[in-house]
Amino acid sequence: MGEPHGRLQQSARDDAIRxxxxxIRSNRAEEAERIARTVxxxxxxxxxxxxxxxxxxxxxxxxxxAIAPLQTAAGTSRDPIMETHCALAFRQCGRMEEALTxxxxxxxxxxxxxxxxxxxxxxxxxxxxxxxxxATLQRGLRADPSAVEMSVELxxxxxxxxxxxxxxxxFARALAQAPGHPRALHGSGTALxxxxxxxxxxxxxxxxxxxxxxHVRAHLDLAHCLLELGKRDDAIAVLRTLIALxxxxxxxxxxxxxxxGRGWFWLKPSAAAAVLMPANAPPSPGPIH
Numbered sequence: 527m528g529e530p531h532g533r534l535q536q537s538a539r540d541d542a543i544r545x546x547x548x549x550i551r552s553n554r555a556e557e558a559e560r561i562a563r564t565v566x567x568x569x570x571x572x573x574x575x576x577x578x579x580x581x582x583x584x585x586x587x588x589x590x591x592a593i594a595p596l597q598t599a600a601g602t603s604r605d606p607i608m609e610t611h612c613a614l615a616f617r618q619c620g621r622m623e624e625a626l627t628x629x630x631x632x633x634x635x636x637x638x639x640x641x642x643x644x645x646x647x648x649x650x651x652x653x654x655x656x657x658x659x660x661a662t663l664q665r666g667l668r669a670d671p672s673a674v675e676m677s678v679e680l681x682x683x684x685x686x687x688x689x690x691x692x693x694x695x696x697f698a699r700a701l702a703q704a705p706g707h708p709r710a711l712h713g714s715g716t717a718l719x720x721x722x723x724x725x726x727x728x729x730x731x732x733x734x735x736x737x738x739x740x741h742v743r744a745h746l747d748l749a750h751c752l753l754e755l756g757k758r759d760d761a762i763a764v765l766r767t768l769i770a771l772x773x774x775x776x777x778x779x780x781x782x783x784x785x786x787g788r789g790w791f792w793l794k795p796s797a798a799a800a801v802l803m804p805a806n807a808p809p810s811p812g813p814i815h
Contacts, residue, residue: 589618606639690720
């Protein structure tokens, strides 16, 4: 009699795991957590349930809470997906060395798990290990040439290494695959800005703002381009819009206005400040990024 009962328990467990994964895929993180905890009440070390619990916590940005279940799940498996999620929790908590260890482990698996290479590239870039980041992301693109985010991150590595020509080529490839991709557009604009192509860069930043009106960096970079092009009034209008959207970035807007290569000499700081404070600020068109 014991064996059928055991099969029934295993069947119920498997059904619960499937339901938990379905909840994750449908962005129902709280439901996924509840299902995972139900399984764990009867089997505290179940790696799949721990994984679902960890993902549900990641989905709600509870980074530190996600570490323990994901580390336990990854530690009892050779699954690069679990290892990558564990690394993500560590990275979001700023624990880069631990994230690196888990990602190197995940990236060593065969067959190649491209997401592990993407995350490893991001971590290496954040640690300013740019040559290793480049090699990792190039390996990822060989494994999955259609991975747009891989190209975007590789372009970011080239920007960090002050190699705008390489960056522009990589961002162009990303945009060919995903036209209108905001990060690829912004990266392309940044590369053009590095090269002094201010008019073309400005057009890229305008495209970013057309889809993400609250993109802080795109406002600042567009204003920079307009100042370099001698379009002071247009630049001030862009900076005023940014301040209306996010007053906390007033200091950055003021610095952009007075530090441009084609900036103006202000007799008093208050004179520069005054032009950024319009009487009627425009309404906020969307969230800030």
